[in-house]
């Protein structure tokens with residue numbers, strides 16, 4: 001087909017004279033095929049369209065004749081083609097503003113369109129005029145953009161707003177594909193979205209989409225579009241409307257919110273009701289090491305939840321979805337970077353549209369790890385405390401002032417009281433204490449008030465049935481309320497009984513030993529006296545040596561007896577004036593007589609008298625001087641120093657022997673303790689002397705101390721007060 005040949009268009013070739021006839025028509029004539037492609041155009045039409053026939057033929061009417069294009073024409077042409085019925089319409093060109101009257105006559109394979117330009121319609125057409133005016137002002141009344149498109153996406157009509165923004169002229173865009181609209185050209189991503197939206201709308205769907213356009217190089221506009229298909233009476237898609245809303249400011253506000261949401265320490269999220277993610281803030285993505293793209297639309301959020309908590313969380317979420325109510329759940333979430341779980345409190349709430357349908361769930365996750373761990377620790381400590389309270393070995397009670405306000409079953413069992421007695425306030429710390437221990441209990445109470453702890457001490461309770469219960473009591477003041485004390489009670493009766501039996505045995509054994517020993521001693525002395533009288537001096541001397549171990553045994557038994565008396569509190573003391581200096585000289589002389597290796601030297605003087613038990617003090621000094629000789633086998637001297645002040649007299653016993661190691665100096669005053677030293681192995685003794693000495697000195701209100709250096713000797717110092725305000729004796 002030759003475009004410049006008058007005989008163009010297959011249907012017209014069979015009438016050779018027809019083309020020239022048509023050229024003479026005063027009306028503009030176009031022949032369009034079923035796709036609205038121009039197959040023929042007469043001279044008048046070419047002049048009206050301002051293009052050559054060559055340019056027009058074979059092109060789409062909608063693309064090559066912008067000032068003819070209108071939605072009304074588009075509708076009419078498609079209707080005429082489909083219905084094969086003639087149509088006549090009058091409309092105003094949105095570009096030239098001139099009125100056009102169009103007659104459409106369907107023919108075989110297309111439609112003939114006669115265009116006649118005219119003035120405004122006369123009165124008869126007033127209604128049409130008004131409707132056209134209304135249509136236009138409606139279009140322009142949109143502050144945002146509205147575009148009417150063919151189902152293929154060609155612009156049929158457009159309002160001023162987008163033209164102004166893009167600084168484009170109407171004739172440049174009418175009939176052009178919308179994807180080529182100036183502000184879209186520089187946004188390939190938006191073009192793809194638009195193409196996809198047109199595709200969807202052509203299938204009859206209403207499409208919502210958001211794009212960012214760049215009408216000018218430096219500025220952008222965020223637009224939300226709704227593309228709606230419109231159908232004819234036969235439900236064919238006639239045209240599409242595309243309304244664009246400028247949401248740049250909203251988007252900016254949203255950006256600001258998002259920035260804010262990204263920096264807050266919580267996770268913020270929005271989910272669709274199917275559980276897929278719509279939005280999550282940066283914190284969440286950092287925590288789970290995901291990108292926004294990975295997260296978007298993903299419904300696998302539950303995989304970050306601790307396996308032990310997962311089902312519980314999913315159940316809670318499902319219940320909330322069914323009920324449409326807010327929910328709260330605590331669970332652990334995996335921090336991908338550290339591979340550690342932390343506790344979070346998740347809160348979700350539904351967001352509904354105007355019809356009340358839940359569109360989204362929005363929520364936050366708050367880090368409650370420290371709180372939760374403290375809670376768990378508290379629970380565990382409570383559990384531990386409960387286990388301790390339930391212990392059937394230790395009696396535990398809590399007291400406020402004298403009253404016992406809480407007690408475990410062990411304490412109740414030990415004392416014979418019941419829970420009911422406890423409730424009725426029948427149990428009291430002091431009330432249950434045996435009168436012998438009231439003073440000590442008072443001290444314990446002061447100790448608790450001062451130091452918040454009570455070092456365990458022995459005492460006796462009086463049980464509900466009046467029996468006595470020996471116990472060991474320790475305690476602490478409760479930190480949150482120091483007026484309350486938590487006390488631990490151990491039943492001491494078994495130990496006490498054992499001790500009693502041991503003491504009885506000791507006292508019985510020493511008595512039993514003492515009697516035959518005294519008899520042996522007397523017989524030996526008697527035999528020696530007789531031998532001496534009969535002139536057997538040598539035999540008498542041998543017998544004297546035999547007396548030495550007997551005397552040692554006698555001393556040990558004496559000490560054993562004293563120990564058992566001390567334990568039973570039955571060591572008796574005399575009250576008599578004691579001349580200390582005379583006593584010291586007396587002892588020094590006596591011991592000197594028996595000791596051949598050492599010289600005992602007394603230094604200083606102590607012209608004073610005190611009230612005490614001479615025999616017991618003598619026992620102390622004999623023990624100290626005896627030890628000084630015993631534990632300095634290689635030395636030759638033992639010094640005794642006397643010193644007196646107005647207050648007290650001090651007796652120091654100094655030797656130059658093996659000495660006592662630092663760590664053992666305190667312990668040698670304990671009952672049965674002997675310093676361990678190879679050099680001491682051969683020295684007999686039971687470790688009782690010093691403990692008895694300390695007991696005696698204490699009863700005289702005095703003190704006994706030791707200074708020592710291993711290998712150089714020791715000094716034991718006894719200080720006794722001359723006057724005592726509160727004598728124990």
Ligand code: ADP
Pocket residue numbers: 623627628631632655657658659660668673674675676680684685686687688689690691714
């Ligand atoms: P005993 O001498 O019968 O063992 P003591 O109670 O008198 O018992 O002494 C306890 C311990 O103290 C002794 O076993 C000894 O180890 C140590 N001790 C006492 N006096 C001295 C001393 N003068 N020098 C070195 N060690 C001593």
